[in-house]
Amino acid sequence: MEPATSLKALARELDGCRRCPLYRDATQAVPGEGPTRAKLMLVGEQPGNDEDLAGKPFIGPAGKVLNGALDAAGIERRKVFVTNAVKHFKFAPRGKRRLHKRPNAYEIERCRWWQENERRLVKPRLVVALGATAARSLFGKIMTISKSRGAVLELPDGGHGFITIHPSLLLRIPSAEDKAKELRRFTSDLKTAWRIANTEL
Numbered sequence: 170m171e172p173a174t175s176l177k178a179l180a181r182e183l184d185g186c187r188r189c190p191l192y193r194d195a196t197q198a199v200p201g202e203g204p205t206r207a208k209l210m211l212v213g214e215q216p217g218n219d220e221d222l223a224g225k226p227f228i229g230p231a232g233k234v235l236n237g238a239l240d241a242a243g244i245e246r247r248k249v250f251v252t253n254a255v256k257h258f259k260f261a262p263r264g265k266r267r268l269h270k271r272p273n274a275y276e277i278e279r280c281r282w283w284q285e286n287e288r289r290l291v292k293p294r295l296v297v298a299l300g301a302t303a304a305r306s307l308f309g310k311i312m313t314i315s316k317s318r319g320a321v322l323e324l325p326d327g328g329h330g331f332i333t334i335h336p337s338l339l340l341r342i343p344s345a346e347d348k349a350k351e352l353r354r355f356t357s358d359l360k361t362a363w364r365i366a367n368t369e370l
């Protein structure tokens with residue numbers, strides 16, 4: 170198949186993806202969203218329950234945290250390309266609920282092709298990995314978030330990468346004080362990434 174020449178065409182192809190078994194239980198594949206020529210790309214883990222139903226990335230609880238941090242950082246979300254490392258929702262059914270399950274190394278590897286195609290078309294100056302799954306997808310190996318966070322790193326294909334936490338981490342911090350501290354740090358990472366993408370590369 171010829172490589173897709175637009176994000177629209179890529180999203181149509183993605184819808185028929187059978188590269189791994191996750192398509193079987195998900196409602197639909199969730200493509201990235203944002204301007205075709207975004208300078209900054211944010212890569213999350215995978216769609217959650219809400220994203221799976223709506224077909225849009227980061228619209229559920231983690232998306233609300235992300236939106237709040239982008240706002241606080243003075244970044245308009247509509248100027249950023251937002252996507253995920255894995256495009257189908259992986260979950261375990263629990264009664265009527267669908268509980269998020271982490272994608273495994275095989276699923277991340279198989280889905281990488283879509284992320285690479287999104288980068289080929291958008292050509293962001295900087296790509297931010299939100300958490301470990303995205304970092305693994307972008308760098309092709311396990312990255313320790315705490316060690317590699319907050320700096321510009323070279324991607325295997327020569328692009329520029331940047332690692333920070335996944336916003337859902339903030340939803341799991343019980344202490345309000347710790348949560349506020351982590352949110353400030355996350356906001357500051359996004360601000361740094363935005364500045365770098367717009368001025369330094």
Ligand code: URA
Binds near residue numbers: 215216228337
């Ligand atoms: N978490 C992600 O990583 N991506 C989404 O789109 C939603 C939640």
